[in-house]
Amino acid sequence: MKYCRFCTASMAERIHTRLIAMGVLVLLILAAIHLGAAMTYTPRYTPIPQLLSEMNFAKVRVLGRVTHVSVTKAAYNSRQVRIELEDPDSPSVNTDLRKITARLEGEAAADFVNQKHTIRKGDLVEVAASLFAGAGYRHLSVSSPKFIVVKERAFAQAPAAEDGEVEATVPESGDGEAVAPVWNRAVR
Amino acid sequence: MEFAFIMPCCLAALVGVAVAAVFSMIPGLHIYNVIAFTMLLAFAAIDLFKTLDPLLTTCFIMGMVVGFAVLFTVSSQFFQPCDDSFRSMMLPHERFLYEGRGFEAVMLGGFGSLIALLLIAGVFPFVTGAIGLLRELIRPHIYWILGLVSLFILISEWPKDHGVGKTVGQRLRDGWGQLGMGLFVFAAAAVLGMFVFYNTIIPVQSAFQSLMPVFIGLFALSSQIMTVISRAKIPPQYYASTVDAAPHDIARGSLTGVVAGMFSSLTPGLTPGPALLMSAHATASSGDKQFIIGGGAARVLYYIGALVLFFMPDLYMRRGGAAINISLFFVPETTEQYYLISGIIALAGAASMAILPLFARMCGAITQKVDFRHISLGSIVLLTAIVWGVTGWRGVVMMLVATALGLVPNFWHTRRIPLLAVLLVPVSLNMAGIGSKVAIWLGFR
Numbered sequence: 001m002k003y004c005r006f007c008t009a010s011m012a013e014r015i016h017t018r019l020i021a022m023g024v025l026v027l028l029i030l031a032a033i034h035l036g037a038a039m040t041y042t043p044r045y046t047p048i049p050q051l052l053s054e055m056n057f058a059k060v061r062v063l064g065r066v067t068h069v070s071v072t073k074a075a076y077n078s079r080q081v082r083i084e085l086e087d088p089d090s091p092s093v094n095t096d097l098r099k100i101t102a103r104l105e106g107e108a109a110a111d112f113v114n115q116k117h118t119i120r121k122g123d124l125v126e127v128a129a130s131l132f133a134g135a136g137y138r139h140l141s142v143s144s145p146k147f148i149v150v151k152e153r154a155f156a157q158a159p160a161a162e163d164g165e166v167e168a169t170v171p172e173s174g175d176g177e178a179v180a181p182v183w184n185r186a187v188r
Numbered sequence: 189m190e191f192a193f194i195m196p197c198c199l200a201a202l203v204g205v206a207v208a209a210v211f212s213m214i215p216g217l218h219i220y221n222v223i224a225f226t227m228l229l230a231f232a233a234i235d236l237f238k239t240l241d242p243l244l245t246t247c248f249i250m251g252m253v254v255g256f257a258v259l260f261t262v263s264s265q266f267f268q269p270c271d272d273s274f275r276s277m278m279l280p281h282e283r284f285l286y287e288g289r290g291f292e293a294v295m296l297g298g299f300g301s302l303i304a305l306l307l308i309a310g311v312f313p314f315v316t317g318a319i320g321l322l323r324e325l326i327r328p329h330i331y332w333i334l335g336l337v338s339l340f341i342l343i344s345e346w347p348k349d350h351g352v353g354k355t356v357g358q359r360l361r362d363g364w365g366q367l368g369m370g371l372f373v374f375a376a377a378a379v380l381g382m383f384v385f386y387n388t389i390i391p392v393q394s395a396f397q398s399l400m401p402v403f404i405g406l407f408a409l410s411s412q413i414m415t416v417i418s419r420a421k422i423p424p425q426y427y428a429s430t431v432d433a434a435p436h437d438i439a440r441g442s443l444t445g446v447v448a449g450m451f452s453s454l455t456p457g458l459t460p461g462p463a464l465l466m467s468a469h470a471t472a473s474s475g476d477k478q479f480i481i482g483g484g485a486a487r488v489l490y491y492i493g494a495l496v497l498f499f500m501p502d503l504y505m506r507r508g509g510a511a512i513n514i515s516l517f518f519v520p521e522t523t524e525q526y527y528l529i530s531g532i533i534a535l536a537g538a539a540s541m542a543i544l545p546l547f548a549r550m551c552g553a554i555t556q557k558v559d560f561r562h563i564s565l566g567s568i569v570l571l572t573a574i575v576w577g578v579t580g581w582r583g584v585v586m587m588l589v590a591t592a593l594g595l596v597p598n599f600w601h602t603r604r605i606p607l608l609a610v611l612l613v614p615v616s617l618n619m620a621g622i623g624s625k626v627a628i629w630l631g632f633r
Contacts, residue, residue: 007287014430015438017295020541023302027538030309034531035198038189041524059504059521128521143519144242 043126048087049097051140053133060131062140063151064088066123067099071113079109083148085140088124102127102140102148112145122154189524194531197247201532204251205539209547212259215267215415216408216567219256219491220509223249224397224578227513242518243525247532250495253510254536257491258301259547261483262294266551267560268411269420277603280476281483288426290555293480294548295431296441300484302541303442304449308493309534312500313527320502323454334457334616338374340466341605341612345370366602373596374606377406378613379630380593385614386627389586394579396516399509399611401575401583405590406607408571413591414598415564422560425552433477441481444473448482449489453497456507457615460486462605492533499529 064085284293
């Protein structure tokens with residue numbers, strides 16, 4: 001075995017740094033695969049009746065039909081959005097279990113109102129959210145309105161929100177009573 | 189997720205790598221400091237920041253973390269030579285630097301980093317469930333695991349110098365001088381950590397960065413000060429296209445680093461340094477080369493692996509400064525986001541690994557043209573400015589206290605690892621549920 005007389009490094013058993021260049025190539029291939037997967041990913045939905053306390057805090061993807069939308073004014077002029085969803089595929093299940101509420105609060109609710117989401121009763125929506133389920137409560141917490149995607153419209157003619165309408169129709173309400181802006185009232 | 193959205197994300201990540209490469213030139217600067225500064229700027233221009241998609245900013249930070257994890261040790265390796273008049277031991281990469289093989293040390297670390305990146309991008313997506321299970325298994329036991337890590341640090345202080353004094357008293361003083369200061373540093377760092385956790389003087393608006401001044405003082409500023417007063421001389425460096433390593437060195441070094449990286453990324457309060465020390469014992473790795481390779485792998489898994497846990501569909505575990513800062517404005521929700529982040533890691537990793545040899549050559553060339561003491565002096569000014577900017581004068585006071593403690597190991601020829609008690613002890617006590625009682629006993633509550 002030949003060794004360097006200065007630093008005792010082996011001069012026979014050495015590894016070429018071009019291995020790093022090959023590694024870079026593999027990383028680029030992996031990047032393409034992952035980004036491709038992000039573009040083509042098909043989500044697996046959890047049926048609403050299966051969203052039970054055993055899954056508390058789980059991040060879930062749910063497909064449900066909108067039965068009601070409400071926006072309330074809470075403390076400090078903040079908004080609370082409640083979207084009631086019903087499982088579209090399990091008519092035989094107990095009615096309570098077939099329904100769940102998706103909640104948006106704070107900034108997410110403000111964004112929802114400002115972006116004037118056109119979610120209407122009867123729409124089939126996909127919701128990505130965290131489940132909060134325990135004794136006496138069961139709801140989905142949505143962190144941003146972009147995680148609510150309309151997959152199928154109930155009907156095309158329903159009026160969509162126009163600029164200024166939402167703010168104009170959400171009355172001052174100090175007691176947290178639920179009120180619906182015009183774009184929901186139209187379909188209630 | 190649409191192609192039109194993914195492309196800007198990739199671009200943001202590559203910009204992040206470029207920013208990390210610039211900041212990696214400054215020895216002692218930590219990426220979490222840069223992220224903290226970025227967040228400060230973001231909050232200052234909140235109206236502009238809010239118009240950006242949070243995932244775009246996340247990709248930018250991800251690029252910075254990846255770039256930094258791969259590149260940041262290069263400047264430390266070249267610009268911080270060991271002055272053995274005040275250091276208790278010379279680390280392997282420091283020996284390589286003195287032999288003119290600094291570039292080779294960087295490349296060895298690069299092999300470790302590359303294997304860790306391949307693991308994160310190629311294997312992690314298939315084992316998210318297993319990592320989630322591992323985390324659930326570890327979670328109830330973290331307090332005593334951290335307790336054992338502390339014990340390992342304390343026990344490994346022995347044996348030390350038995351002294352060369354003529355009398356028993358002189359030899360006893362020689363022996364316990366170094367050893368005692370190691371134990372003192374551990375105790376003092378633990379008390380400082382309890383203070384920071386329970387009664388910090390950092391203003392409330394900067395509370396999310398309350399640990400930053402302490403860490404900069406203990407580790408960054410103290411080592412920069414020692415570099416400024418160092419009398420070491422860096423020899424000319426050689427740049428070879430091959431490195432002195434056998435395949436088994438890469439395999440064993442990487443295994444050690446992977447164990448250390450996974451251990452530190454899943455255990456709150458644990459950094460890759462002590463984790464690597466323990467995993468090297470556990471996996472019986474040996475030699476300078478395996479140590480350097482293991483260090484490269486452990487660092488990448490600690491910084492990037494821990495951050496990717498935040499996006500994992502079966503885990504969503506917030507671990508480390510980068511994840512804490514990202515969670516201020518972004519909450520991961522979907523599997524697509526995880527795939528995007530994995531792709532961004534692979535892309536940013538490829539870019540970082542591609543520039544690593546050039547970056548090392550540039551740092552090596554700088555050592556022959558610029559006095560490394562001037563670089564460290566500049567680093568001291570910059571670090572102080574960042575602490576002042578983010579946490580105000582109170583943060584600077586905390587930093588100075590921590591710096592004084594950080595200098596103790598250098599002046600008493602003991603190890604710096606007991607300084608980690610600043611994190612290990614409070615986290616361990618808090619997880620055991622007695623942190624508050626100990627804080628009251630210490631008068632911090």
